[in-house]
Structure formats: structure tokens, C-alpha cells
Amino acid sequence: MKTPVTVLGLGAMGTALARAFLAAGHPTTVWNRTPGRSPELDSLGATRAATTTEAVAASPLVVVCLLVDATVRSTLEGLDLTGKTVANLTNGTPAQDRDTAAWAEEAGAEYLGGGIMAVPAMIGGPAAFIFYSGSPVAFERHEADLAAMARPEYVGSDPGLAALHDIALLSGMYGMFGGAQHALALAASEKVSAVRFTEDFLLPWLTAMLGSLPRIAKDLDEGPEGPAGSNLAMQAAAYDNLVDTAVDQGVDPALLVPMGDLLRKAAATGHGDEDLAALVPLLRDGA
Incomplete structure (x- = not known):
């Protein structure tokens, strides 16, 4: 059985990421601040979580793809992240990723910052790739899972390097x-x-x-x-x-x-x- 994955955020990119995980056979839980977004994912087999608590509890790998960095912390605040890998693919700066990494690690998570080098239509295809930086343990554990979205390129343990x-x-x-x-x-x-x-x-x-x-x-x-x-x-x-x-x-x-x-x-x-x-x-x- 493939690793269960949670995707937080169902904008155009988050929807594409969830679709790629589903296509690759990963049990996929999705959550969006506005309920009911991207209903096509339901017919593809996604599990729709009613709350972020439910969404994060469902999977060891939590992929975050929100509009701006400021919403990442507010979305995850107060959740039990112990033992989770948080892969933050929200566009941001190196400094923002370093701050979020420190916060996530204090909350018990392994953190990977990410930079998506693709538009939504490219996700799951051969031309797309995603930079990752942060926990080498988390990257090694989930490299094959992350490859469902795009070719993963690990660029170092400094959480800000992917954004850079x-x-x-x-x-x-x-x-x-x-x-x-x-x-x-x-x-x-x-x-x-x-x-x-x-x-x-x-x-x-x-x-x-x-x-x-x-x-x-x-x-x-x-x-x-x-x-x-x-x-x-x-x-x-x-x-x-x-x-x-x-x-x-x-x-x-x-x-x-x-x-x-x-x-x-x-x-x-x-x-x-x-x-x-x-x-x-x-x-x-x-x-």
C-alpha cells in the first residue's frame, strides 16, 4: 500500500498535486478552507476532511499548498504534528521557510520547504520538478512519494534553500x-x-x-x-x-x-x- 498523503489547499496547484497523488495510487485526504472546492477529486477517490485536525491525522505526509506564507502557520497552528512530515510547497522566501521550519520542528514535525517549478498542467508530467530542502531524513523517507507530483530535487538541509x-x-x-x-x-x-x-x-x-x-x-x-x-x-x-x-x-x-x-x-x-x-x-x- 502506498503512503497516505494529505493535501492542504485546493487552489489550481493544490488540486493538481492531489490529482497526481491519486493517479499514482496514494490514499489522499484533502482539505480546503472553503468546503467543496474541486469536487472532481471526490470521484477520483479523495477523502475530504472537514477539519485540518482530521486532515493532518489521516496521513504521515502532509503537503501544504496555500496562497501565501502567512496562511501556513495559521492553518497548522494548534494541530498535533508529532511524527508528521510537513512538505510546504507554498510560495515564499528563504527567510519565511526557515522560520516555518523552526516552528514546525518545535511542534514535532520533520519539515521540508519546497519550490514548485511547474504550472498546474505540468504536475505529474516529465517536465515538472520540485525543489526540496530541510530534513534529509524526511526527504529520504518520502522521496518516492513526492515523485508522484514531479521530479524531486533535494538541494540541502537548510530549509530556505528550496525557496532560494x-x-x-x-x-x-x-x-x-x-x-x-x-x-x-x-x-x-x-x-x-x-x-x-x-x-x-x-x-x-x-x-x-x-x-x-x-x-x-x-x-x-x-x-x-x-x-x-x-x-x-x-x-x-x-x-x-x-x-x-x-x-x-x-x-x-x-x-x-x-x-x-x-x-x-x-x-x-x-x-x-x-x-x-x-x-x-x-x-x-x-x-
């Missing part, structure tokens, strides 16, 4: 899409077809440029090898053209300005002969 990985990847995604949206706004300013511009030029260009990321990472870990292929002083000098063009075309340059400031800072502080990897320490120093 999650937020870092989302930051990269939003930065990439922000740049793409600015590019599309520029193209639209001259009534260039968005479809043709994207398919013929933007997507191939971004894909090619992403190929430089492993070299940047290697430079950060091991130090640069040889001279920069495109040094920061040159990039800083040319960057004004990006902002000026946006203004001329009636496009808000807000997404571009911070990068230009960072390039000029790099050049002004002696990094002009270096490559893009040199910007990462400047970001850390500026926190």
Missing part, C-alpha cells in the same frame, strides 16, 4: 520575459508582426544567447579564462542606444535602465575589461 532556488529561477525567467516584452514593444512601435518577429528572430536569438550561460557560470566558479569576448566598457558605451531608441519609439525604458546603470558601475569600478560574469559580484555587493 525557486526565486532565483523565477528571477531569471521574469528578467528574460521582461526583455522579450520590451523587444516586442519596440517591434510593435513600427507595426512589425509580433509572430514573425518572435519566430524568425527573437526566439532564435535568445536561444543562441542562452548558450553563453555555462561559460558565465564557469567564470564565476573558477575565474575567467582569457580576455573578454565582449568587454563591459564597450557594452556600457553602447547601451545608451537601447534606452534612446526606446524613448524615440515611445516605449517605456524602465526595464532597460537598471542594466545600463550596472554596466556603467562595472566600467567605473575597474571591471571594464571583464565579461558579464563580473556583474554578479556587483549585484551581491549592492544588496
